[in-house]
Amino acid sequence: MTIGSPTRGVEAQASAPWGIRLDGVSVRYPNGTMGLRDVSVDIAPGDLVAVVGLSGSGKSTLIRTINGLVPATSGTVEVGGRRIDGASGRRLRETRGHIGMVFQSFNLAGRTSVLNNVLVGRLAHTPLWRTLLGAYRPEDRQLAFEALDRVGMLPKVWDRASALSGGQQQRVAIARALTQQPRIVLADEPVASLDPPTARGVMNDLRRINEDLGITVLVNLHLLDLAREYGTRMIGMRAGEIVYDGPAASAADADFAEIYGRSVTAADRLER
Secondary structure, three states: OOOOOOOHHHHHOOOOOOOEEEEEEEEEOOOOOEEEEEEEEEEOOOOEEEEEOOOOOOHHHHHHHHOOOOOOOEEEEEEOOEEOOOOOHHHHHHHHOOEEEEEOOOOOOOOOEHHHHHHHHHHHHOOHHHHHHOOOOHHHHHHHHHHHHHOOOHHHOOOEHHHOOHHHHHHHHHHHHHHOOOOEEEEEOOOOOOOHHHHHHHHHHHHHHHHHHOOEEEEEEOOHHHHHHHOOEEEEEEOOEEEEEEOOOOOOHHHHHHHHOOOOOHHHOOOO
């Protein structure tokens, strides 16, 4: 296996991060539940934003609405100047090709190799026949190697995904998102199932992606100490509404109490 400059391919496409803009966005689910209530927010290109809230606060709905996985009932959603609300078919798929997603559950194919999982990030940029045959271009494989190297998972490139620990699987999921050469990375509770040292390792990976590559990162968290440490900006959500929007480092326990709708407890911190 020959590997070139560790970050050459990824960095080549990371020079133009996208911003995110929601204007008066509401989401009503078919059962009548309101996921978002008249949310308006602007996220500048290259920001690292921590979105904080309890389960059911709307933070997962927010991320999925930005990616078009959940349609907005009203209002407008733009990423990189492109409208997401109302988009469908090829136009939506093309936009999603520039938005990397990282999920709490990793969403890896356990029976296949780490490399094959990471190459999934090239699907939006690869002809269907190549995908069906597994005939990825050499430059796509190089991007995968570089992304794995960036998150410290290159030694595991040939291992089955199911043989990895939870933290390793999440790093592979981040590498998969990086292989898209994304303009935005959306991470939905990426450390919720991880122990404290591993959680910090994953958050460090996301911060390096933001700082080194300039990629806009929006990460959902429920732990106040991680939000303070890693976010440059924090958005607090409660009952589908934004109740806090400001610098993460200066957010006080009283701000978190307003976000959570109760007093802060030890369970709200990573280090208990």
